[in-house]
Amino acid sequence: MESILVEHGVLVTLDSRQRVIRDGAVMIEGSRIIDVGKTGELHRKYSAEHTIDASRKLVIPGMIDCHVHLAQALIRGCADDVSLLDWLGKYVWPLQGNYDAEDGRVSAKLCMLEMIKSGTTSFIESMIHTRYGFDGIARTLEESGMRGYLAKTIMDTPAYGRKQMMHEGMIEDGEKSLSETITMFGRWNGKANGRIGVWFGPRSLGACSKTLYEKIGEEAAKRKAGITMHLCEVKEDLRYAQRKFKKSPVAFANEVGLLTPRTVLAHAVWLTDRDIAVLSKTRTNVSHCPSSNTKLASGIARVPEMLKKGVNVGLGCDGGPSNNSYDMIREMKLAACIHKVRLSDPVTMPAETILEMATFRGAQAIDMQDKLGTLEPGKLADVVLVNLDSAHMVPNNNYISDLVYAGCGTDVDTVIVDGKTIMENRNVKTLNECEIIQQARERAIALLERTNLKLATHSNYC
Numbered sequence: 001m002e003s004i005l006v007e008h009g010v011l012v013t014l015d016s017r018q019r020v021i022r023d024g025a026v027m028i029e030g031s032r033i034i035d036v037g038k039t040g041e042l043h044r045k046y047s048a049e050h051t052i053d054a055s056r057k058l059v060i061p062g063m064i065d066c067h068v069h070l071a072q073a074l075i076r077g078c079a080d081d082v083s084l085l086d087w088l089g090k091y092v093w094p095l096q097g098n099y100d101a102e103d104g105r106v107s108a109k110l111c112m113l114e115m116i117k118s119g120t121t122s123f124i125e126s127m128i129h130t131r132y133g134f135d136g137i138a139r140t141l142e143e144s145g146m147r148g149y150l151a152k153t154i155m156d157t158p159a160y161g162r163k164q165m166m167h168e169g170m171i172e173d174g175e176k177s178l179s180e181t182i183t184m185f186g187r188w189n190g191k192a193n194g195r196i197g198v199w200f201g202p203r204s205l206g207a208c209s210k211t212l213y214e215k216i217g218e219e220a221a222k223r224k225a226g227i228t229m230h231l232c233e234v235k236e237d238l239r240y241a242q243r244k245f246k247k248s249p250v251a252f253a254n255e256v257g258l259l260t261p262r263t264v265l266a267h268a269v270w271l272t273d274r275d276i277a278v279l280s281k282t283r284t285n286v287s288h289c290p291s292s293n294t295k296l297a298s299g300i301a302r303v304p305e306m307l308k309k310g311v312n313v314g315l316g317c318d319g320g321p322s323n324n325s326y327d328m329i330r331e332m333k334l335a336a337c338i339h340k341v342r343l344s345d346p347v348t349m350p351a352e353t354i355l356e357m358a359t360f361r362g363a364q365a366i367d368m369q370d371k372l373g374t375l376e377p378g379k380l381a382d383v384v385l386v387n388l389d390s391a392h393m394v395p396n397n398n399y400i401s402d403l404v405y406a407g408c409g410t411d412v413d414t415v416i417v418d419g420k421t422i423m424e425n426r427n428v429k430t431l432n433e434c435e436i437i438q439q440a441r442e443r444a445i446a447l448l449e450r451t452n453l454k455l456a457t458h459s460n461y462c
């Protein structure tokens with residue numbers, strides 16, 4: 001069995017004792033971590049086939065992005081500084097409604113490349129439209145070496161909320177979108193040594209009938225599959241649910257069987273105390289997406305209140321037109337700061353809590369808390385090395401603070417997933433970086449031309 005010893009690093013274990021081990025080592029055999037401790041001690045116990053020198057590097061569990069749109073990497077920067085309704089109706093939907101499967105595959109490659117290069121090892125993709133080509137995306141995931149949970153879009157009503165009609169290219173049929181999800185589950189779930197999962201991705205309120213939501217709940221439960229859905233992203237969701245169902249979006253989602261310990265709700269901005277109690281009781285997970293929520297002025301999710309009531313909250317980068325990056329380290333900083341200003345409380349949401357959200361709380365959201373999210377013997381070897389040598393990280397007075405408040409994705413040096421080194425010294429081994437960048441540029445130009453869209457920009461290009 002292949003073995004790797006990561007040695008001489010600063011290990012942020014995130015174990016129950018919150019140990020940070022200086023001159024620490026991680027011994028990996030096959031796909032698992034078999035030991036962690038001081039480098040000297042592990043040297044005496046093991047001789048590994050490969051060693052990775054982690055001197056002046058932080059060694060952390062791989063980060064888990066709980067809300068990603070792979071297809072949106074290609075339309076990064078195409079809908080900035082516009083209202084949410086224009087963002088969707090004038091830019092994002094027309095662009096995505098013109099995708100073909102090759103656009104979907106190239107965008108997924110670009111997105112995975114960016115995630116690997118910034119230390120994300122697992123992610124939940126929330127909505128794959130049939131036109132993006134599910135098989136091509138799943139194959140790309142297999143090649144990338146990452147761990148991913150791919151939700152197929154399910155919908156039967158071409159609307160979002162009360163008034164927003166969908167672009168024709170984005171419309172899917174209810175029966176077909178559900179049955180395709182089930183087919184993809186059979187084809188891909190558990191593949192690539194368990195690195196690929198297939199989830200159910202119902203569209204947000206207004207885009208599915210009550211009967212379809214109920215069917216989704218039943219079919220996912222039968223297969224013990226995950227469900228992910230945008231909920232309470234904008235205030236309009238509340239008004240819509242009140243008018244249509246006479247209850248809150250959370251109460252409605254609970255009634256139709258969508259709230260389970262295997263469910264991840266993206267955003268969950270507009271929640272009442274009663275909604276938070278329901279999420280806690282049903283052990284539903286939330287993906288907090290602070291960049292997207294601030295850039296689109298959707299609001300600030302009540303994360304400290306949710307954590308206090310026992311709701312599991314992970315972090316999500318969302319997409320290319322809403323964030324506009326897929327960098328979990330940058331996302332951590334905003335997540336750490338935004339609640340302090342909202343509550344006028346600099347003590348709330350310390351760096352350690354935020355790093356937990358990016359790692360083992362994310363693991364809990366994907367129901368992998370026994371296998372991922374900490375550096376401990378027996379866990380799967382998803383390990384990230386972060387360079388501590390850059391000017392903005394020195395003099396390394398406080399490692400976790402350095403990572404959360406001073407770091408950025410480009411500080412990530414080496415990434416191991418499932419015991420395989422997929423990036424070393426910033427060289428990605430599984431994907432062809434130059435080729436992906438070139439293909440993404442070509443595809444984006446062709447897509448904009450085909451969509452015949454003028455970008456939202458205040459610049460005067462000449």
Ligand SMILES: [Zn+2]
Binds near residue numbers: 067069126230266
């Ligand atoms: Zn989203």
